[in-house]
Amino acid sequence: MNDEMMDDEEGGGGEVKTFLYVNRKAPYGTIYALESLEVVLIGAAFEQDVTMLFIDDGVYQIKKGQDTASIEMKNFSPTYRALEMYDVEKLYVDRDSLEERGLTEDDLIVPVEVMDTAQIQDLMESQDVILSF
């Protein structure tokens, strides 16, 4: 059976592109963190090559210990732990953004790869489609 016959309806031609989701905004103050995560989850069905990148206040999205009871909003941070099940495993964090905020990898809810500026420059250049929120 050749690959073309295995085209799934969603994928549209069996083409695989690299998709980069750029997350620069803190959670809860605005909806972008939550709704961008929803795109990632739905997008998983399309079996593209997905990378999530957390820069600036985006690193706060994956901060441990979020407790939203008093603001009465849904705590969606556990969803980042489920990404693995959706084959989204490339989670990269900007080192400068972490340091600027006094955070380390230990403060984060999921395992990530911390990248420096040069690595992120190269990462971005390598992507086909970049989604910003």
Added chain:
Amino acid sequence: MKFSIQVNEGPYTHQASDTAYQFTKAALEKGHEIFRVFFYHDGVNNGTRLTTPPQDDRNIVQRWTQLGEQYDLDLVVCVAAAQRRGIADADEAKRNGKDANNIAPGFRISGLGQLIEAGIQAERLVVFGD
């Protein structure tokens, strides 16, 4: 070249929808193809037919409808974002027990998969937001 456009903000509050419109129009006038315009986050609010903006300023919703008609564009409003913000077509309204619908002509409501597909099928995805 084949473009897809993502609009993250609603009409008037941010310039995003205006810039997206001007870009889309310029691309079409140059003979490029627009695969889809996908409205996400507050961008779904570009798809309500109930706006009554001041007469002496541009009518953002109508402008999208008209461009859509002129060039047979696929203007898609994300269903999840629309449900959160109260944008519905007749089917959605019925399905969710609402007593009215408000989708503007030329727009259709569909899933987030349409955004991913827009990214896969186009050669360029251009995002307009805050």
Added chain:
Amino acid sequence: MLHTVNKSPFDRNTLDTCLRLAKKGSVILLIEDGVYAAMQGTRVESEMKQALEDHDVYVLGPDLKARGMDESKVVDGIQTVDYGGFVDLAVANGPVQAWL
């Protein structure tokens, strides 16, 4: 790659982050409130001049005009384009990254 920046450098850190993470050789376009960064005599002028060493930098003319910014007072080396030029930049420079 084409990077677009749509916020004023005095309002958000978007421009700073974009300039730090945009690889040498990529193209930068200032749009909407981002056009203020293109003007001479601002706190970010030296940052923009430095950016020009590694990037072609453009500014969206319609947004300059709208804001009463004098195109002749744009930092030397930054080129002004209209919406058609924006489209051409997107076509010529590969994926577009919108810094929001």
